[in-house]
Amino acid sequence: MQSIIQIEKAAKTFKDKSVFKDVNISIQKGSCIGFSGYNGCGKSVLLKCICGFSLLNQGRIICNNKTINKDIDFIQDTGIIIETPEFINDLTGYKNLKIIAEIRNVIDDKDILKTMEILDLEKDKDKKVGKYSLGMKQKLRIAQAIMEKPKILILDEPTNGLDKRSVVIVREILKKFIKKGGTLVMTSHNKEDMDILCDQVYEYDNYNFYMKSK
DSSP states (O other), rough: EEEEEEEEEEEEETEEEEEEEEEEEETTTOOEEEEEETTTTSSSHHHHHHHHHSSSSSEEEEEEEBEEEEEEEOOOEEEEESSSOOOTTSHHHHHHHHHHHHHHHSHHHHHHHHHHHHHHHHGGGTTTTGOHHHHHHHHHHHHHHHOOOOOEEEEEEEETTHHHHHHHHHHHHHHHHTTTTOOEEEOOOOOOHHHHHEEEEEEEEEEEEEEEEE
């Protein structure tokens, strides 16, 4: 299979404190890779480095034969959820997505509404985000990540805050994304998410990520 993301001898430190070191992982196109570990171990930091939001201290990350922070500043054609993206509370869910969509201008209003519909947000499209529940805001984050039909998704705790019905909806969306050839890189404290979605899971231990047997 074709490698779409290559992590080579990656190391990250903060003020001389090591977060991870000598990480070597090959992520194949059309696969789902999960990262697990305790809170604060460095999972989200690694995702930020893959995206280009944070610089490695050593090593490199290559996406589609382009080195992040060298050939390109940020990963391309990727939907991302890392930590909590800021929405404008005084605007509706639909308007928030429209503002984001206008940055690249590759989708139209119908695409936005279709994305909201599959996430069961269409009925709330005209409600201000400030009145959204935690779960609704999480689905809005997922909507902004998938609405432009990226080839890669990098999702930090994608089912966080969702009720059981919404978890099922999101899992089905992600399974279809992978089946169509998309590549998913994710973290989750939900073992069932990992079991259902991931081809491989890497667990943090002693400043590195090691593949777990499924």
